[in-house]
Amino acid sequence: MWDGEAARAALPAVLEGFGVTVLATVPAFAVAMVLGLVLALVQRAGPAWLALPVRGAAAFVRTTPLLVQLFAAWVLVPALDAPVLGVLVLGTHYATYLSEVYRTGIDAVPKGQWEACTALSLPRRRVWRAVVLPQAVRNVLPPLGNYAVSMFKETPLLSVITVHEMVHEANTFGSTHFAYLESFTLAAGVFLLASWPTSVLVRRLEARLAA
């Protein structure tokens, strides 16, 4: 059943795909972190006429499947290359989750911190930048880490818009060499090898913050 020769042959393609997966996940997560923060800030500190529609739009994006969003964006925005589009859609999709995470973190900053800022006459902008956000982000580092891991595991969806990430490469190799078992096993193994240490890291971080 298991063809060692085929597995060895599949390895380069799978690893190359893995590189693409990482290359997609890192900027996509950066987009998610920054955009998520903007979404959270607009909802917590922005004017109501902006906060309400933004909340609605974020909820809409959050509750529709990523796969559908990828297809829709691919069809509707042909001007962008598939990898760029994939990173943006993935990042935006996760931004709507991260904005909820940030909001939880913001709400967990004690009322006394805000009151101390008022008593010191700190300007609003400074209150957010120097007092609230640093504490809010610290509050939510573990869930942020978990979302990074789950985004990494969802990146293979980009293959539907022809981004040649790892699962796509494994699939291609499997179909051309009739070696699905080998190529997908390798892909799964690489995923495991990559996400396991990451989740351990996240766990550690969690434990350290709890202490």
Added chain:
Amino acid sequence: MPHENRDDPAVRFERVTKRYGDRTVLDGLDLEVGRGEHVTLIGPSGSGKTTILRLLMTLERVTDGVIHVDGRPFSHMPGGTNGKLVPASERHLAAHRRRIGMVFQQFNLFPHMSVLENVVEAPVHVLGESREDADRRARDLLDLVGLGDRADARPTRLSGGQQQRVAIARALAMRPGILLLDEVTSALDPELVAEVLDVLRDVARSTDITLLCVTHEMGFARDVSDRILMFDRGRIVESGPADELLESPAHARTRAFLGRSGERGRPLR
């Protein structure tokens, strides 16, 4: 309540009413605190003492009436037709609340900043002092509160008494004309109370700051106050020089209150 009339008191409440829903906490309160005067508010729990300080710090808004600071409307500003007073905008409040500082029962230090960063934050970002000047002054203030050697520590590494002394230094760094102290020793273990009160006695003696305190520490109230106001249900029951009011209260309510809180020399809850 009659007060000696001075020109431009530091604080003047003019028929101030504060309601939460249909609960009236302050009902047309008149109150004056002279410049440089040290006034202590005493009274049973729920009588509205904290509310007065929070209104002054703009942590709450008045329902009715006007608060004046240094002779100028503070809770309100001239506006509308013929200069009628309207509730102050956030901008008006921001421009005027710098005169006022507050120390909280729960310290409310910024836990992610060092002690020194806590103290320099406002001077640098509100008063526009240079980092060097602010640093130097912050270290002087930390010396004043006896924590010169803990400048680089995180607040969470300090005892409650030390944290509260940092909070005092942080408030003073803004050079407030008026300092509000709301039961600043109530959250402390008994053995840490004295170090904080000593620092405050020092501040009261060595500066011309206007002090408005809420405390259950009658000894401290006697030491630092020019005047004590006895409160009950949002009204001033009695007002007088510290010694006089504590030694021979005129009002039965005051006698009852002092009798009870004297038992342990500690707050009753």
